[in-house]
Amino acid sequence: MKVPLRFLLNGREVALEVQPHARLLDALRDYAGLTGTKEGCGEGECGACTVLVDGRAVNSCLYPALEAEGCAVLTVEGLVSAQGGLSELQQAFVEEGGAQCGFCTPGMVMSAAALLSENAAPSDDEIREALVGNLCRCTGYTQIVASIRAAAQKAGKAQS
C-alpha cells in the first residue's frame, strides 16, 4: 500500500505516493523522475547518492523517503539556473576536469555545495574532509579538490 509524501524538491512542492519502505533515493529517481542522483553502493559508503535535506548533506540511499516529509530537498538538478545554465560550482568541475565518467559527480557537487554554504573559503584540507564520504574511481581527487577551490575563489572575487 502506498502512502502520501509531500516535500519541497528543488524549491517546488511535490506530492508523491511511495511505498512505506522507499528510500529517498527511490523517491527522487523512480517517483519524481530526477535521475541525476546516482546509486553506487546503496550502503552509505560511496556518496554517489548525496543530496541536501534542509541544507545538510545526506546519503539518500540510507534516508527513508518518509523522513523527508515537509523538508526542503536539494538535488543536483536544483543547482542549475532557471534558464538551465550550470551553476558556478558545476562549471568549475567542467573547467578543472573534476569529472571523468561523471558517475560520482552529482554526489561530489552536492557535498561541495553543502561545504561552501557553511564555509565560503575552505582550505584544501577542509575540502578533502568534506569529501571523505564521496568516492571517485576516475579522477584521483586532485582535480575535484581543484574544482571546488576554483569555485570558492570565483565566488570570493564576485563578492569583493
Added chain:
Amino acid sequence: MAYDYHRSGSLAEAFALAARDDSALIAGGTDLLVALRKKKRAAPARLVSIRSLPELTAIEAGPGLLRIGACAPLTEILAQPVVRERLPALAQALAVIGSRQIRNVATLGGNLCNASPGADSAPPLLVYDATVELAGTGGRRELPLSEFFLGPGRTALRPGEIMTAVCVPLPVPSAQSVFQRRSRVAMDLATASLAVNYELQGGVLKSVRLAAGAVAPTPLRLRAAESWLEGRAVNEETLAKAVELARGEIKPIDDLRGSAWYRSELIGVFLSRAFRNRKEGDA
C-alpha cells in the same frame, strides 16, 4: 524487505509500538538499514522511527552535566562548544565517525544501542563516567554506561525499552582527556581505540579512567591499569606496567581489520602516548 514505516508522533506512542515484537526502532538508520540490506538482520513488519521526537533530540547543558538526547545527530553534538571545550575525547571520537553525510543523520543513541565492539562514542563516554537513561511502558531507569554493553549487538535494553538520553558529567577543568584510534582508511571502523581521562595533582595521577574499543566483545574500561596508575607519578616504569595490565584485560581477535597481536600493540602505544604527551603543569 517490505516493511511498514511509522514516524512516532509522541514518546508514549513510541513506547507502545516498541513493545510489540513485530516492530523495531529506527533512529538515523545508518546501522539498521545497512544491516537489513545485507540481510544481517531479518526485516520486521514495522520500523518505528523516533528520530524527530523533540524529547529525544534535545541537548541540555546543566550545572556540571550535559544531557544529550539519544536521537541527537552527531553533527549537532559536535556543534556544541561545551563538547569541544570540556569533552575533547568525545569530540575527537564523533568527528571521525563515518563521513559528513553519516554524521548528519547518525545518532548517539544508535551508536550505543547498536553495541558494536568498536562503537567510537563508547570509549570516551566510558572515561567520562556517562550514564544512560532507558525508558519504556514499565518506567524509567538510569544505568552507568559501563553496565550497558553485554556483548556484540547485545545491551541491557529490555524488550520495548528506548534509550532516551546520555548524561555526561563535565570533568573538572584541570582534567585532561584524549581519544586515539587507528583505522585502515578513512570511513572504516576502528581497528582499535583508546580513550583516557585523568588529573595530575602534585605530580601524581588522580581519577584515572581508561576505556578501549574494538579489542573485546564490548567497549570496556581497563580497571586494573586504572588502579595501578592511580596515585602514581608518570614515568617509563609506571607506564610499562600499565601497558602490561591493559593488555591482560583486553581480548582482541584476528579479523580483516588487524590481528590480535597488532590490536594489543596499538593499545600499548595509545596508552603510553596519552600520558607522555600530557600538558605540563599540574594545577
